[in-house]
Amino acid sequence: MDEAGVEERNATAAAPDAGPALSKSARKKLAKQQRLEARKAERKAAEKERRRRDVERRRREWEETLAAATEEERAQMIGSRREARRERVERRAEEREMRALRLRRAAEVGPKVVLDLEFSDLMTPNEIHSLVQQIMYCYAVNGRCASPAHLWLTGCQGELDTHLQRLPGYYKWIIEKESRSYIEAFQEQKDNLVYLTADSETTLEEIDQKKIYIIGGLVDRNRWKGVTMKKANEQGIHSAKLPIGNYLKMSSSQVLTVNQVFEILLKFIETKDWKDAFFQVIPQRKRGELEAQTYEGEDDETLATAIGKLSEDEVELESAEEDGIVLKKPRTIEAEVAATTDGVDQQQ
Numbered sequence: 001m002d003e004a005g006v007e008e009r010n011a012t013a014a015a016p017d018a019g020p021a022l023s024k025s026a027r028k029k030l031a032k033q034q035r036l037e038a039r040k041a042e043r044k045a046a047e048k049e050r051r052r053r054d055v056e057r058r059r060r061e062w063e064e065t066l067a068a069a070t071e072e073e074r075a076q077m078i079g080s081r082r083e084a085r086r087e088r089v090e091r092r093a094e095e096r097e098m099r100a101l102r103l104r105r106a107a108e109v110g111p112k113v114v115l116d117l118e119f120s121d122l123m124t125p126n127e128i129h130s131l132v133q134q135i136m137y138c139y140a141v142n143g144r145c146a147s148p149a150h151l152w153l154t155g156c157q158g159e160l161d162t163h164l165q166r167l168p169g170y171y172k173w174i175i176e177k178e179s180r181s182y183i184e185a186f187q188e189q190k191d192n193l194v195y196l197t198a199d200s201e202t203t204l205e206e207i208d209q210k211k212i213y214i215i216g217g218l219v220d221r222n223r224w225k226g227v228t229m230k231k232a233n234e235q236g237i238h239s240a241k242l243p244i245g246n247y248l249k250m251s252s253s254q255v256l257t258v259n260q261v262f263e264i265l266l267k268f269i270e271t272k273d274w275k276d277a278f279f280q281v282i283p284q285r286k287r288g289e290l291e292a293q294t295y296e297g298e299d300d301e302t303l304a305t306a307i308g309k310l311s312e313d314e315v316e317l318e319s320a321e322e323d324g325i326v327l328k329k330p331r332t333i334e335a336e337v338a339a340t341t342d343g344v345d346q347q348q
């Protein structure tokens with residue numbers, strides 16, 4: 001069997017019970033996705049190794065400098081290192097406090113945004129993993145934002161909930177965690193519910209403080225096309241799509257990932273400028289090439305980079321290299337996000 005044949009067979013085998021039977025072109029697309037994922041894994045491993053070496057090199061340099069120093073110089077070097085670290089720790093504690101204040105205030109006055117987590121059954125384990133990463137990103141970015149949204153996770157149960165519960169610091173997240181569906185949780189305000197979906201005929205123009213905006217918690221490479229539109233119609237609630245077409249030239253699909261939609265909303269709340277929000281959130285390479293595809297597969301990498309960037313200034317990957325004695329392992333992305341949020345205490 002040639003390479004394409006093998007990939008096709010793998011593609012078919014890789015999606016048992018994950019959705020409707022795949023057409024030939026969908027199988028090809030999935031095979032391409034698998035190739036991309038394999039390459040991504042290689043790049044990730046190489047990056048991890050590069051970082052490990054970098055930390056090791058710096059530790060060695062520090063030890064050599066210490067060894068070459070006089071007793072007095074050594075004491076001074078260690079002292080100033082300790083002082084710098086103490087300042088960083090204090091700064092982070094202050095930032096965490098400010099973040100908590102902003103998030104608590106958002107719970108009172110912020111616009112409500114719901115991540116609808118009722119689609120676990122439609123996703124493969126990898127897709128659920130991606131969704132958890134996207135939720136972490138949403139939480140981290142919300143905490144950093146000057147005017148955060150009042151963020152809800154609804155339909156939070158089963159496998160997805162188990163994954164979330166395992167995240168370091170998740171129990172401390174300042175967010176509404178609701179096992180009920182949004183339709184139950186907001187039954188008194190049903191008329192204010194607006195399901196955001198790329199398939200809606202209505203275009204979102206403004207963010208209305210009274211409304212509750214719902215984002216489908218789904219990573220599906222648009223395999224389940226129209227599923228959120230159908231859900232909104234069946235429930236008799238409003239729907240709206242982002243006004244992407246008014247600002248960007250994208251040849252067909254305008255389906256974005258959960259975190260992109262959320263971040264666009266946050267940017268718009270801050271600037272009241274859709275164009276700016278789209279340009280800031282949608283990566284440039286994606287804007288031109290959004291042809292009949294969603295972003296989400298490839299975006300895992302962008303997301304990981306973004307999560308890494310978010311925490312860059314806060315996480316000390318080699319904090320214990322202070323004094324040149326112990327070396328901590330670099331944190332996982334999950335731990336880094338926890339550090340950008342509230343779980344930092346736990347990590348140290």
Ligand SMILES: C[S@@+](CC[C@H](N)C(=O)[O-])C[C@H]1O[C@@H](n2cnc3c(N)ncnc32)[C@H](O)[C@@H]1O
Pocket residue numbers: 195196197198199214215216217218219220221222223224225226227228229240241242244254255256257258261294296
């Ligand atoms: C990856 S998409 C899921 C696509 C899915 N097939 C569906 O029917 O919604 C994740 C969620 O982001 C939101 N979303 C994505 N693109 C959007 C757009 N252009 N306008 C409004 N919401 C969008 C929707 O809530 C969507 O459910």
